[in-house]
Amino acid sequence: MTPGLRKDLALGALAVGLLAVVLFVALQIGAGGIVSLIARIGIFALAALALSFLVTQAGLVSLGQAAAVGLGAYVTLALAERGQSELLVQLPLAALAAAAFAGLTGLVVLRARGVAFIMLTLAFAQMAFFGVAALPAFGGDDGMALAARSTLLGVKVLRSEAGIAVAALLLLGLALAALTLVRHARLGLALRAAMDNERRAEASGINIPHVQLAAYVACAAIAALSGVLLANQADYVSPGYLNWHRSGELLVMVVLGGRRLAGAVLGAALVLVTEDLISHYTEYWKFWLGLLIVAVVLLRGRDLSSLFGRRA
């Protein structure tokens, strides 16, 4: 244990713990809207966290993260159609499908850097979007209702919003702890070195394509888990889950969250709470969110690395 690791773990525990406390209170006072909101925050924070790892720890600004989330949702839909609603089957298969997609596309996108990398991740995600939209078995463009909510060992744990919220926070906590450990482990250090100075990292003998592909695949797998929960919360899966503006929204959460992994939880909460609060009063909530982003970016500085909160 190092001081840096202890601090990051503490921040993570604080972020997830706060959500848990709010959830507990909301359940006590029967505030159903807040329970739903916490469930959504947990689900999106999980996907944003995976993206945040790529962006802040590996310098890989992906605009295709929604593809992984959506693939997870489609695996859930397909399995439920076949009568398989067990989470212990759905979660690993969803992760596997997204990992396979990321593994194949990663071989191509990781050859690119900068804007080319962003555009390639976007292009592959759009291909996945049109791919699922072309599947008549799953409702094509329209998508399709989930046949049944997922179960854990046969128990319908996701039947209520509270169940989904608890599951989301559990997965979020586990993923945050795991990625925090990786950040401080050898792999995380190798990724940060490659992000900082590729030539130096390579001269030190680090196989940059290997370590980056590992990160790319692992983060897609984690994002897919959030897709399983998303499908359950909406009881519906559609190609819209893979749409590029969803990826953009996740990237906004990452930018708002800053350079620490736990920040992704904060970013997701900021976006979703803003949406929830302001959309009560005005349908132009995205305008106010835009204003918030502008403020954060101006406060952080002007270059891309400080935008994502990298130590420079």
Added chain:
Amino acid sequence: MIAPILSLTGLEKHFGALHVTRGVSLDVFPGEVHALIGPNGAGKTTLVSQIAGTLRPDAGHVRLAGQDVTALSAHARSRRGLKRVFQISSTCESLSALENVILALPKFRNRLFSRFFPALADERLGAPALEALANVGLAARAEALAGDLAYGERRALELAMVLAASPRVLLLDEPMAGVGREESRALTALLATLKGHVPMLLIEHDMTAVFALADRISVLVEGEIILTGTPEAVRADARVKAAYLGAGAA
């Protein structure tokens, strides 16, 4: 006869119409400090890049301990013990000095995908890395970010990084460039302690350092090696005086 640890044969490199490496053959023997001197633009850095694997030669071969590594990537060559110090200082500036050295340890890569213990708390990494920093006089700066180090300190850090990797051959591209007189003397003294143990290809403009360290010197002019010999022979050569050292240097 002893086999060379690093052997270049017939290297050729063009940048468009520019012929920067012309049939370069050169050997570095075990324990030898082989200096490469030549005017700016002679193609020294380009040659080092071809040896390290960041540039592909158009023709010719690079052999490390008898093995042809011409087709290997830079990181694969690094893993075989070919370590480079760049002409332009190259560290990971957002990482601490200690983290930079840890990254360079051969042990670091061993269990990259299976060991999730914090790297900084791992004694098997921390202890040798701190020792390497102490050897170059940077022990007190271990926690400082590489980007916050003075230029001379950063050069010392780079040396600590390559030395921590127990190199089989060191490629040093102007390690003294841009550092002050005092620091230059300290670096020369440090390299002198490695002489005889670690074979080096040393590119350097500081002639005091070159003549203090080199066993043999090769002179590169316009991409071609015009002479290889002992420091005495090179110092006495008329072409070298004309092309490089200048009239007053002999």
